[in-house]
Amino acid sequence: MQNKKCDTLEAALERLTDDAIILVGGFGIAGVPEILIEGVCDRGLRGLTIVANNSGTHETGIARLLAEGCVGKIICSFPWAVESFVFKEMYEAGKVDLEVVPQGTLAERLRTAGAGLGGFLTPTAVGTELGAGKPVHEIDGKEYVLERPLRGDFALIKAREVDGRGNLTYRMAARNFNPVMAMAADYTIVEAATEVPVGALDPETIVTPGVFVDCYYVAGPYTPGKEGGPYS
Amino acid sequence: MSERLSRDQIAARVALELEDGWLVNLGIGMPTLTVNYIPEGRDILFHSENGIIGMGPKPAREEDIDPDLMSAGKGPVTLIPGGAFIHHADSFAVARGGRLDAAVLGAFQVAVNGDLANWKLPTAKSGSVGGAMDIAAGAKRVFAMMTHTAKDGEPKIVETLSYPLTAKTCVTKIFTDMAVVAVTPEGYVLEEVAPGFSAEDVQAATGAPLAVPDDLKTIAA
Numbered sequence: 001m002q003n004k005k006c007d008t009l010e011a012a013l014e015r016l017t018d019d020a021i022i023l024v025g026g027f028g029i030a031g032v033p034e035i036l037i038e039g040v041c042d043r044g045l046r047g048l049t050i051v052a053n054n055s056g057t058h059e060t061g062i063a064r065l066l067a068e069g070c071v072g073k074i075i076c077s078f079p080w081a082v083e084s085f086v087f088k089e090m091y092e093a094g095k096v097d098l099e100v101v102p103q104g105t106l107a108e109r110l111r112t113a114g115a116g117l118g119g120f121l122t123p124t125a126v127g128t129e130l131g132a133g134k135p136v137h138e139i140d141g142k143e144y145v146l147e148r149p150l151r152g153d154f155a156l157i158k159a160r161e162v163d164g165r166g167n168l169t170y171r172m173a174a175r176n177f178n179p180v181m182a183m184a185a186d187y188t189i190v191e192a193a194t195e196v197p198v199g200a201l202d203p204e205t206i207v208t209p210g211v212f213v214d215c216y217y218v219a220g221p222y223t224p225g226k227e228g229g230p231y232s
Numbered sequence: 233m234s235e236r237l238s239r240d241q242i243a244a245r246v247a248l249e250l251e252d253g254w255l256v257n258l259g260i261g262m263p264t265l266t267v268n269y270i271p272e273g274r275d276i277l278f279h280s281e282n283g284i285i286g287m288g289p290k291p292a293r294e295e296d297i298d299p300d301l302m303s304a305g306k307g308p309v310t311l312i313p314g315g316a317f318i319h320h321a322d323s324f325a326v327a328r329g330g331r332l333d334a335a336v337l338g339a340f341q342v343a344v345n346g347d348l349a350n351w352k353l354p355t356a357k358s359g360s361v362g363g364a365m366d367i368a369a370g371a372k373r374v375f376a377m378m379t380h381t382a383k384d385g386e387p388k389i390v391e392t393l394s395y396p397l398t399a400k401t402c403v404t405k406i407f408t409d410m411a412v413v414a415v416t417p418e419g420y421v422l423e424e425v426a427p428g429f430s431a432e433d434v435q436a437a438t439g440a441p442l443a444v445p446d447d448l449k450t451i452a453a
């Protein structure tokens with residue numbers, strides 16, 4: 001059996017390079033792979049494109065990546081939250097580019113990439129600024145915008161449990177973008193709380209099968225995101 | 233001068249509109265208050281776009297707040313018995329796929345054809361769209377919940393939008409601190425007024441003609 005376990009954070013992140021497109025799971029503070037992101041910060045990479053729902057909150061995680069000058073572009077649905085003050089400052093200083101994508105379109109562009117499709121037609125954003133310049137198709141009398149797949153070089157995923165094959169479970173609404181991003185990257189890296197033996201996970205409860213996972217790092221007892229804490 | 237309705241009073245009126253058995257998405261901000269006013273005995277399932285079906289109210293005790301169980305507006309919530317967690321692509325399949333009986337969304341402006349503006353100010357370089365465009369485009373009914381006029385007194389119920397579009401022809405009804413207004417193929421219909429306001433008062437604060445039916449009702453507040 002292929003060994004997907006990385007004993008150290010450094011080993012889990014060693015393939016990352018400058019200018020990579022990195023998909024980062026999470027919504028608000030739930031399901032954010034904070035430990036992996038901190039590890040990426042320590043790599044001191046440059047020119048990264050970060051794809052996530054938010055543009056970083058408070059001063060850790062994606063916000064720290066921004067503050068340290070690692071990020072050239074953010075692709076997200078909700079950049080202007082009050083907690084995203086680091087992003088606001090960087091954007092206004094012209095130090096980072098922004099692409100705003102409707103949240104459902106963001107999820108589906110990722111899923112589409114993971115599913116090997118060339119794009120999809122969505123009613124979302126027809127006639128709006130965010131649909132501008134995109135081909136519009138009429139299907140059965142209704143207008144749809146053509147959206148392209150969004151693939152990452154890497155995905156950073158937060159899971160609750162992992163087994164040796166990389167099968168994953170999640171916790172509550174910390175699932176959010178994680179399963180979709182796990183399938184949409186060339187190389188998917190998981191931060192899991194608990195490692196269990198192969199065969200210990202009920203196959204009916206596995207949300208992300210290990211086929212979408214390239215390596216995992218066991219980060220220790222599960223800590224949900226906590227405002228102001230190390231996971232915020 | 234009559235008092236306009238409070239945010240909670242508007243929420244109470246919107247709640248009456250939600251029917252037994254519906255699946256409903258509540259937008260960030262004022263719409264989230266609606267959950268507190270659902271009439272006893274109505275089984276309404278709330279969808280939160282971050283992957284919750286069956287979202288319940290804020291936990292009663294501080295110690296039961298779970299950071300993995302938050303609304304799309306990032307506030308602490310609960311899961312009702314029989315609720316489910318789904319991932320983001322499925323969550324928006326629910327929204328776009330026509331499963332939402334209603335979405336209650338805040339608004340900057342509504343146009344007479346039902347066009348909605350709620351994601352970006354005209355002067356802003358960019359906005360936080362979140363799930364607004366997907367949900368507005370996909371829900372069976374979109375209820376706009378807003379103050380009747382902007383802070384400077386400008387009408388928010390208008391002929392055509394001057395704010396950036398969120399989704400075309402989606403709003404079916406508007407709930408404000410002055411009135412309930414239906415969006416129909418024939419134009420706006422003033423269905424209800426807040427206590428103390430006349431149809432003329434509401435018309436004066438509205439940027440397009442309102443048809444006034446003979447049986448104009450007063451909002452129970």
